[in-house]
Amino acid sequence: MTxxxxxxxxxxxxxxPDLLEAAYGAFEYILETARLAGSHAGGxxxxxxxxxxxxxxxxxxxxxxxxxxxxxxxxxxxxxxxxGPDGDVADHLAALARMLRDRxxxxxxxxASDRAGCADxxxxxxxxxxxxxxxxx
Amino acid sequence: xxxxHSREQEPRSATRAVFGDxxxxxTQLALxxxxxxxxxxxxxxxxxxxxxxxxxxxxxxxVTDLEANAGGVGRSALGAGAIEGCLTSLERAADALxxxxxxxxxxxxxxxxxxxxxxSYATAMIYGRDLLHTHFATAPDGGREARSxxxxxxxxxxxxxxxxxxxxxxxRAIAVQIAAxxxxxxxxxxxxxxxxxxxxxxxxxxxxxxxxxxxxxxxPAGDEYRRLLDAIPINALPPPQLPSATETISSLCAGMxxxxxxxxxAQQDLAARATWAPELTADxxxxxxxxxxxxxxxxxxxxHVLAERARQIGSxxxxxxxxxxxxxxxxxxxxxxxxxxxxxxxVTDTRGYLSRPSLEAAALAQWTxxxxxxxxxxxxxxxxxxxxxxxxALAADPAAFTGVITAxxxxxxTLSRFATTGLDTVLAATTAGRLYVTTRSLPDKYDVPRxxxxxxxxxxxxxxxxYSRAAAACRDTLQSAGRVADxxxxxxxxxxxxxxxxxxAEGLVPRGRVEQSLLDLGVTDTRMxxxxxxxxxxxxxxxxxxxxxxxxxxxxxxxxxxxxLSTGSSxxxxxxxxxDTEARGPVYDTLAGQYVPRLADDLAAGPxxxxxxxxxxxxxxxxxxxxxxxxxxxxxxxxxxxxxxLGVEERSAWRYQxxxxxxxWELVLxxxxxxxxxxxGGGPGYRAGCCLRGRGGARRARGSYLSAGARSSRVVRRxxxxxxxxxxxxxxxxGLWCRFSPGLGGRRRPGLAARCRxxxxxxxxxxxxxxxxxxxxxxxxxxxxxxxxxxxxx
Numbered sequence: 011m012t013x014x015x016x017x018x019x020x021x022x023x024x025x026x027p028d029l030l031e032a033a034y035g036a037f038e039y040i041l042e043t044a045r046l047a048g049s050h051a052g053g054x055x056x057x058x059x060x061x062x063x064x065x066x067x068x069x070x071x072x073x074x075x076x077x078x079x080x081x082x083x084x085x086x087x088x089x090x091x092x093x094g095p096d097g098d099v100a101d102h103l104a105a106l107a108r109m110l111r112d113r114x115x116x117x118x119x120x121x122a123s124d125r126a127g128c129a130d131x132x133x134x135x136x137x138x139x140x141x142x143x144x145x146x147x
Numbered sequence: 148x149x150x151x152h153s154r155e156q157e158p159r160s161a162t163r164a165v166f167g168d169x170x171x172x173x174t175q176l177a178l179x180x181x182x183x184x185x186x187x188x189x190x191x192x193x194x195x196x197x198x199x200x201x202x203x204x205x206x207x208x209x210v211t212d213l214e215a216n217a218g219g220v221g222r223s224a225l226g227a228g229a230i231e232g233c234l235t236s237l238e239r240a241a242d243a244l245x246x247x248x249x250x251x252x253x254x255x256x257x258x259x260x261x262x263x264x265x266x267s268y269a270t271a272m273i274y275g276r277d278l279l280h281t282h283f284a285t286a287p288d289g290g291r292e293a294r295s296x297x298x299x300x301x302x303x304x305x306x307x308x309x310x311x312x313x314x315x316x317x318x319r320a321i322a323v324q325i326a327a328x329x330x331x332x333x334x335x336x337x338x339x340x341x342x343x344x345x346x347x348x349x350x351x352x353x354x355x356x357x358x359x360x361x362x363x364x365x366x367p368a369g370d371e372y373r374r375l376l377d378a379i380p381i382n383a384l385p386p387p388q389l390p391s392a393t394e395t396i397s398s399l400c401a402g403m404x405x406x407x408x409x410x411x412x413a414q415q416d417l418a419a420r421a422t423w424a425p426e427l428t429a430d431x432x433x434x435x436x437x438x439x440x441x442x443x444x445x446x447x448x449x450x451h452v453l454a455e456r457a458r459q460i461g462s463x464x465x466x467x468x469x470x471x472x473x474x475x476x477x478x479x480x481x482x483x484x485x486x487x488x489x490x491x492x493x494v495t496d497t498r499g500y501l502s503r504p505s506l507e508a509a510a511l512a513q514w515t516x517x518x519x520x521x522x523x524x525x526x527x528x529x530x531x532x533x534x535x536x537x538x539x540a541l542a543a544d545p546a547a548f549t550g551v552i553t554a555x556x557x558x559x560x561t562l563s564r565f566a567t568t569g570l571d572t573v574l575a576a577t578t579a580g581r582l583y584v585t586t587r588s589l590p591d592k593y594d595v596p597r598x599x600x601x602x603x604x605x606x607x608x609x610x611x612x613x614y615s616r617a618a619a620a621c622r623d624t625l626q627s628a629g630r631v632a633d634x635x636x637x638x639x640x641x642x643x644x645x646x647x648x649x650x651x652a653e654g655l656v657p658r659g660r661v662e663q664s665l666l667d668l669g670v671t672d673t674r675m676x677x678x679x680x681x682x683x684x685x686x687x688x689x690x691x692x693x694x695x696x697x698x699x700x701x702x703x704x705x706x707x708x709x710x711x712l713s714t715g716s717s718x719x720x721x722x723x724x725x726x727d728t729e730a731r732g733p734v735y736d737t738l739a740g741q742y743v744p745r746l747a748d749d750l751a752a753g754p755x756x757x758x759x760x761x762x763x764x765x766x767x768x769x770x771x772x773x774x775x776x777x778x779x780x781x782x783x784x785x786x787x788x789x790x791x792x793l794g795v796e797e798r799s800a801w802r803y804q805x806x807x808x809x810x811x812w813e814l815v816l817x818x819x820x821x822x823x824x825x826x827x828g829g830g831p832g833y834r835a836g837c838c839l840r841g842r843g844g845a846r847r848a849r850g851s852y853l854s855a856g857a858r859s860s861r862v863v864r865r866x867x868x869x870x871x872x873x874x875x876x877x878x879x880x881x882g883l884w885c886r887f888s889p890g891l892g893g894r895r896r897p898g899l900a901a902r903c904r905x906x907x908x909x910x911x912x913x914x915x916x917x918x919x920x921x922x923x924x925x926x927x928x929x930x931x932x933x934x935x936x937x938x939x940x941x
Binding site for chain 1: 429430433434436437438440441444484487488490491494498499512516527528529530585586587599
């Protein structure tokens with residue numbers, strides 16, 4: 011899955027199961043991309059930010075995985091982490107994380123498990139956004 | 148009571164009270180004053196007797212503490228008869244003063260008089276002892292229980308020796324003054340009797356000094372351990388704090404040190420509760436690993452800046468060492484990044500909490516970042532610019548230079564602590580079955596109808612591996628930083644002395660001549676001391692041979708042999724130590740084969756029985772290989788030959804079966820009993836793993852042991868077999884027990900043994916390395932797994 015696919019899936023998600031599935035995929039995508047970017051980050055500041063963002067993404071993914079309504083895994087195309095200049099990658103991930111945070115914050119979760127998963131996931135997404143958002147984002 | 152003037156210049160956080168504050172003051176008070184003492188009249192004699200009785204009482208308590216800390220073997224390590232002689236003399240001194248010395252209310256002492264000084268001495272000593280006792284608590288069984296990292300340092304032989312030597316010096320100084328005290332010619336008969344009692348007490352104080360000095364002559368207390376004794380802090384840490392916008396370099400260093408100390412302590416506390424602590428979460432472990440990456444990065448930057456500063460001020464000799472630390476920090480960063488990646492796919496049974504160590508790790512990253520970068524609001528988040536500090540601004544003068552090195556030394560020590568305790572934590576969590584992975588992250592071949600699955604062996608293995616690598620990398624970085632701290636005389640040199648004292652603490656056994664001679668020469672390098680100990684062992688066996696004393700001959704344990712190899716002993720020495728020709732072949736084969744670090748592959752091949760007893764697919768494959776391997780070994784093939792037939796994965800795998808009725812057991816050693824983890828030259832680090840399980844039921848024990856250095860040794864005990872079996876202590880009554888024992892890094896020997904009750908069946912599984920009672924060296928084990936095998940005491 012590409013950045014666009016992940017973002018589009020998150021935008022189109024309707025209902026808690028869909029949203030959880032999309033959020034899970036988005037966190038996985040952020041994790042993979044942040045790890046890849048962190049491995050060759052040119053600047054010390056971005057290396058730290060990418061590393062911490064990846065940790066937050068893994069925790070966010072686990073939070074979503076613990077939600078009751080997350081459907082069983084389905085066959086999906088493999089993730090294609092974004093590549094490019096570090097700043098651009100960070101911008102993309104920050105934007106995705108912000109969208110993720112907003113969607114999870116407003117998710118109409120019915121069960122306690124889903125609510126907890128969405129709330130924890132939103133917290134982690136917010137953390138990712140804080141870490142990676144550059145000036146103006 | 149304290150004497151802050153004589154204290155070594157230290158940053159702010161180190162201003163918490165240290166033992167030296169009281170100890171140095173007491174030593175000062177024990178010395179004669181410049182003013183000659185007046186002839187003693189009746190009142191003065193009463194005052195001195197009262198004060199001296201107090202002083203002797205507190206001295207006795209110190210010696211009693213030493214006795215309790217040292218234990219039987221430690222007492223002899225402190226010097227033959229030193230403790231006993233000192234204690235006896237002090238008791239006689241108290242007896243000589245008589246009960247009337249302590250009767251009545253404290254008299255009003257004249258300022259500066261001998262009585263006043265001895266009384267103040269006693270007070271300072273009481274405070275100092277109270278400080279030492281903050282590191283211990285009373286255990287449920289009435290014994291002493293360590294409450295801090297400093298507790299083993301306090302109890303270590305070198306530090307105990309330094310304390311005892313200091314006590315003896317003080318006793319002698321007081322005794323000299325008592326002996327020189329003139330009696331007032333107009334004194335009454337009672338006063339003269341009191342004066343004689345004082346002199347008798349002084350005589351016994353000299354005897355106490357003599358008892359200790361005799362032992363000190365054989366093994367003097369090293370200056371570094373006297374300094375270490377002085378540096379023991381009170382066991383209390385300041386509250387957590389984050390840097391404010393107005394911090395100076397000095398306050399940043401101070402904050403970093405206190406954060407580092409708090410972080411290390413918190414992590415150790417959590418590691419001790421890793422089998423059940425709810426705050427041990429994957430989130431926390433990720434958080435720690437990620438922030439350790441950041442701290443390593445900051446350390447790299449700071450040491451580069453310091454190297455530049457050293458160039459500016461003309462300290463060219465320091466530059467290579469500073470750059471070496473920076474280079475090691477890069478390796479540490481990569482190792483921590485691998486740890487962080489490992490937690491990408493691993494979860495724990497609890498989630499969502501951030502543990503205290505993880506918050507402290509974040510704080511440490513923040514403090515180090517503030518030191519490395521200019522910005523007053525620096526955070527690890529993305530920033531428009533992150534300017535590194537100017538070298539002259541970071542270390543404006545020599546004191547600031549030393550202060551920064553000290554702070555970074557503490558920070559790196561904490562990173563090392565995070566790695567070693569992280570390793571312990573993973574092992575404990577594994578043993579407790581707390582590690583899982585998301586089912587989605589498993590390969591397609593796994594068909595697990597649940598959201599989370601037990602962490603497969605390869606994941607656990609990888610976790611152990613990456614933490615081991617991180618521990619090794621951090622240890623290298625720390626050693627490099629220690630060299631720099633030594634070079635500039637930083638107060639953090641105490642960290643190196645702590646390591647050395649702890650290494651000694653694990654070696655509370657009587658020393659041989661070579662090792663003792665090395666100590667007498669002032670050698671503190673633990674690797675060299677271990678080589679000395681190995682040579683002593685060989686000499687002992689040679690003497691046993693010469694005497695024809697076969698009973699005294701002892702086969703070295705596998706850990707001992709590996710220790711010899713790792714410390715540079717030649718294969719010839721190894722073979723000589725192995726002794727028995729029949730046994731040494733397999734032992735040497737095994738050692739030679741295992742010396743190449745292949746932890747991941749070997750452990751990946753190990754069994755990992757599920758909690759419900761159903762073996763996973765890879766276990767079945769592994770067991771089949773093991774059976775083949777055992778069969779080849781049964782044909783008489785060497786380990787290497789068998790491994791060649793089956794592939795390298797089985798090179799270090801062993802299997803022994805116990806045909807014990809009514810239950811049938813098998814003990815599987817996977818990955819070999821031990822294996823070096825670190826890169827050649829990178830220091831010792833070994834692991835052993837085993838699995839013990841019942842074929843017919845769910846009763847079993849499993850676990851693993853890993854030591855990545857002297858300080859991470861651990862004991863895991865499980866018993867299984869008869870329902871009534873309750874542990875190793877009841878091994879004779881239990882059906883079977885399995886012991887994982889620690890200590891490859893120290894003198895305690897590795898061991899792994901399984902026993903069965905005699906008469907239960909035709910066979911017994913027995914494996915051992917080292918002096919486990921009833922165990923046999925691996926070589927014998929490898930060739931004698933036949934029914935009827937039973938070690939001594941079975």
